[in-house]
Amino acid sequence: MAIKSLDALKAKQKEFKDQVSLRNEGTSSSDRIEVLVGLATCGFAVGADDTFIALEKKIKEDNINAKVTPVGCIGYCHREPTVQVNIPGQPPILYGDITEDKVTLLVDVVLKEQKILEEFYLEKTFDKAVL
Amino acid sequence: MDTVVKDTLQYRIALRNCGLINPENIDDYIAVKGYEALAVTLEQYTPKKVINIVKESHLRGRGGGGFPTGIKWELTAREQSDEKYIICNADEGDPGAFMDRSILEGDPHSVIEAMIIAGYAIGASKGYVYIRAEYPLAIDRLETAIKQAKSYGFLGNNIFDSNFSFDLELKLGAGAFVCGEETALINSLQGLRGEPTKKPPFPSVSGFRQKPTNVNNVETFANIPAIILKGSDWFNAIGTDHSKGTKVFALAGKINNVGLVEVPMGTTLRDIIYEIGGGIVDDKQFKAVQTGGPSGGVITEENLDTPIDYESIRNIGSMMGSGGMIVLDEDDDMVEISKFFLDFTQDESCGKCTPCRIGTKRLYEILERLTNMEGSPEDLDLLEELAQNVKDSSLCGLGQSAPNPILSTIDRFREEYEAYAYRTKRTTYAIDDNKCIGCTKCSRVCPVDCITGEVKQVHVINEANCIACGACYNACPVDAIIKP
Numbered sequence: 001m002a003i004k005s006l007d008a009l010k011a012k013q014k015e016f017k018d019q020v021s022l023r024n025e026g027t028s029s030s031d032r033i034e035v036l037v038g039l040a041t042c043g044f045a046v047g048a049d050d051t052f053i054a055l056e057k058k059i060k061e062d063n064i065n066a067k068v069t070p071v072g073c074i075g076y077c078h079r080e081p082t083v084q085v086n087i088p089g090q091p092p093i094l095y096g097d098i099t100e101d102k103v104t105l106l107v108d109v110v111l112k113e114q115k116i117l118e119e120f121y122l123e124k125t126f127d128k129a130v131l
Numbered sequence: 132m133d134t135v136v137k138d139t140l141q142y143r144i145a146l147r148n149c150g151l152i153n154p155e156n157i158d159d160y161i162a163v164k165g166y167e168a169l170a171v172t173l174e175q176y177t178p179k180k181v182i183n184i185v186k187e188s189h190l191r192g193r194g195g196g197g198f199p200t201g202i203k204w205e206l207t208a209r210e211q212s213d214e215k216y217i218i219c220n221a222d223e224g225d226p227g228a229f230m231d232r233s234i235l236e237g238d239p240h241s242v243i244e245a246m247i248i249a250g251y252a253i254g255a256s257k258g259y260v261y262i263r264a265e266y267p268l269a270i271d272r273l274e275t276a277i278k279q280a281k282s283y284g285f286l287g288n289n290i291f292d293s294n295f296s297f298d299l300e301l302k303l304g305a306g307a308f309v310c311g312e313e314t315a316l317i318n319s320l321q322g323l324r325g326e327p328t329k330k331p332p333f334p335s336v337s338g339f340r341q342k343p344t345n346v347n348n349v350e351t352f353a354n355i356p357a358i359i360l361k362g363s364d365w366f367n368a369i370g371t372d373h374s375k376g377t378k379v380f381a382l383a384g385k386i387n388n389v390g391l392v393e394v395p396m397g398t399t400l401r402d403i404i405y406e407i408g409g410g411i412v413d414d415k416q417f418k419a420v421q422t423g424g425p426s427g428g429v430i431t432e433e434n435l436d437t438p439i440d441y442e443s444i445r446n447i448g449s450m451m452g453s454g455g456m457i458v459l460d461e462d463d464d465m466v467e468i469s470k471f472f473l474d475f476t477q478d479e480s481c482g483k484c485t486p487c488r489i490g491t492k493r494l495y496e497i498l499e500r501l502t503n504m505e506g507s508p509e510d511l512d513l514l515e516e517l518a519q520n521v522k523d524s525s526l527c528g529l530g531q532s533a534p535n536p537i538l539s540t541i542d543r544f545r546e547e548y549e550a551y552a553y554r555t556k557r558t559t560y561a562i563d564d565n566k567c568i569g570c571t572k573c574s575r576v577c578p579v580d581c582i583t584g585e586v587k588q589v590h591v592i593n594e595a596n597c598i599a600c601g602a603c604y605n606a607c608p609v610d611a612i613i614k615p
Contacts, residue, residue: 044268073150078388
């Protein structure tokens with residue numbers, strides 16, 4: 001459906017208020033967790049697509065209220081596959097080296113127990129322009 | 132959140148959405164104010180106003196040239212013509228560089244939105260993204276993004292109910308390096324051989340189909356929506372006196388944190404390499420960083436604290452280029468490095484002009500002669516003279532800059548060239564008599580059994596048989612092995 005005015009565009013933006021605040025600050029009116037998986041060429045090269053599939057499968061099997069979203073490259077090629085976990089009420093956290101075999105560990109510790117997985121914790125080293 | 136925070140060093144404008152939105156879902160882009168800059172432009176700004184915002188932002192071409200983007204737009208806008216074109220140069224080709232690919236794979240809509248804005252500003256109704264076929268994922272995501280933008284009415288007729296219409300098409304290139312040069316790119320786009328033509332006329336006067344054409348790089352476009360929404364004053368507050376905003380760099384080579392970084396102009400190389408990049412692999416000694424790809428040069432330790440912008444990086448003997456940064460450590464041989472780049476440029480030379488076609492080939496042959504230990508001291512003078520000639524007489528940027536890796540390394544590392552020219556360079560490993568403790572570890576790992584010696588006695592490498600594999604060097608517990 002075509003968007004024909006600035007007002008219509010802004011109305012559309014509002015629909016995703018929760019999604020944006022969850023990704024940026026970790027706040028949301030819903031309690032659904034979101035997991036972002038870096039799926040660009042650098043991620044694919046080390047099997048991020050397998051990580052993505054395994055994450056979706058595991059989350060479904062364990063009946064967790066979470067959504068997996070493919071995103072582009074966040075820039076940490078040395079720690080691919082990279083995954084950002086956005087839990088409502090907590091600051092978003094980046095994890096590196098999450099290959100397919102680490103998915104169970106990530107889901108069990110980070111999504112279920114809601115603890116930090118120190119070994120794969122990736123410090124975010126950038127700030128960004130917020131429009 | 133929205134200020135340049137010192138302790139993070141990086142500040143992302145072009146990469147603001149990369150890794151944070153789903154590139155295949157336009158709603159994810161709209162959620163972060165995507166297409167708002169376009170809506171504001173079409174509803175509130177005249178084309179002249181848009182050009183003024185970009186001019187006042189002092190944004191400069193991120194493909195490496197550093198030409199002011201606003202002025203480029205103005206030059207194309209002032210031409211009278213029934214049709215004009217916007218082209219996005221996505222023919223990224225420097226070895227080890229992947230800035231544009233990441234932007235297109237992670238945030239394709241930001242580039243599309245900027246191209247539509249540029250079309251409105253200069254009076255074009257048609258745009259092309261010239262992208263190399265070697266980027267299949269980026270192509271895929273761009274195609275998806277264009278389709279979605281069309282379905283929302285951001286591409287097509289009467290965008291946001293204005294009188295402005297714009298359409299966008301992808302054109303795939305075969306991956307020739309020279310096609311990153313804008314006149315060669317335009318030729319390739321028209322189905323002609325990808326060869327440059329002389330300027331003037333500049334594309335802003337006579338470009339694609341002899342019509343006024345504006346060519347900008349992917350990263351340049353990715354900055355535009357942010358500049359429109361946040362204003363030129365905001366952009367001017369970031370960077371140095373003559374280079375505003377940020378630059379994306381692809382860190383590669385002997386560095387711990389290989390990846391993409393975006394830093395404000397004026398950040399030092401030391402901060403990029405040691406703070407963001409995490410230093411050199413295995414804590415080895417930093418030797419140089421190669422910037423600007425096959426057109427650039429090397430920057431050594433003494434200049435690591437220079438704040439990086441277009442001018443300063445030229446003053447220290449390299450160039451900004453598109454943003455590739457290859458970090459070299461103590462083990463790297465500078466003559467081999469320049470041979471690598473010359474091999475690349477002589478292969479990628481389109482062959483149209485003689486200095487580049489034959490000159491780069493001969494330069495490569497001299498380097499090959501040197502590294503084969505068949506060179507002579509005269510070769511060094513020849514190398515420098517020929518390099519200067521190719522630089523001075525080539526038609527386009529490819530040939531004019533192809534000798535830079537040689538000129539830069541011969542200036543900083545002349546002794547390495549001399550070691551080859553005078554044939555004093557050792558090509559095999561050796562053992563330091565004073566350090567060897569006779570532990571026998573080296574002789575046990577040597578794959579060609581060329582190390583001999585009794586236990587607790589000094590060992591010796593038979594240089595005639597050594598294949599310079601480095602196994603002994605890694606095995607020695609007391610650093611007694613001397614590298615070639």
